[in-house]
Amino acid sequence: MASAYTFGHNTGKNLVATKELLDNRFGDDYVVVDVRIKPWSKSRDWTKQRLASVFGPTHYTHVQSFGNVNYRSGPIQIVDMKAGTEWVQRRIERQPGVAFVFMCMEKNPVGCHRVTIAAHVASCLDIGYYGEVDARSPDRNAAAQQAKLL
Secondary structure, eight states, X not given: OOEEEEEEGGGSOOHHHHHHHHHHHHTTOEEXXXXXSSOOOSSGXXXXXXXXXHXXXXXXXXXXXXXXXXXXXXXXXXXXXXXXXXXXHHHHHHOTTOEEEEEESOSOOTTOHHHHHHHHHHHHHTOEEEEEOSTTSOOHHHHHHHHHHO
């Protein structure tokens, strides 16, 4: 079953450590969904080009329709939530067990549009939403290994 998580790159984690965390947590079944309206950063590691280079096309994509029009200030206004949700649905059809990691730059997920997106997608597509990816996130690989032992 597909699942949804969120991640803010402005948390002090470096890109290589983030990739290792996601690889260890999800194996080959994840995709970082960059939901920034403009996928650039002052930090070279968190630009679209660098993310695509490190994660590759299987594990990274920028979905501009999930961008927040009011990213500088104002209420959250997603460019096209329907189009973004349809993209997620198509990905689930190709890869049913994929973990979607909705990534933005905000350090704090409270009030960030990535949480709005993850909650909306999870509700519309009936997938689990497990909050921020960090050391406390459910480890799907460990659960799968444990299930094989039973």
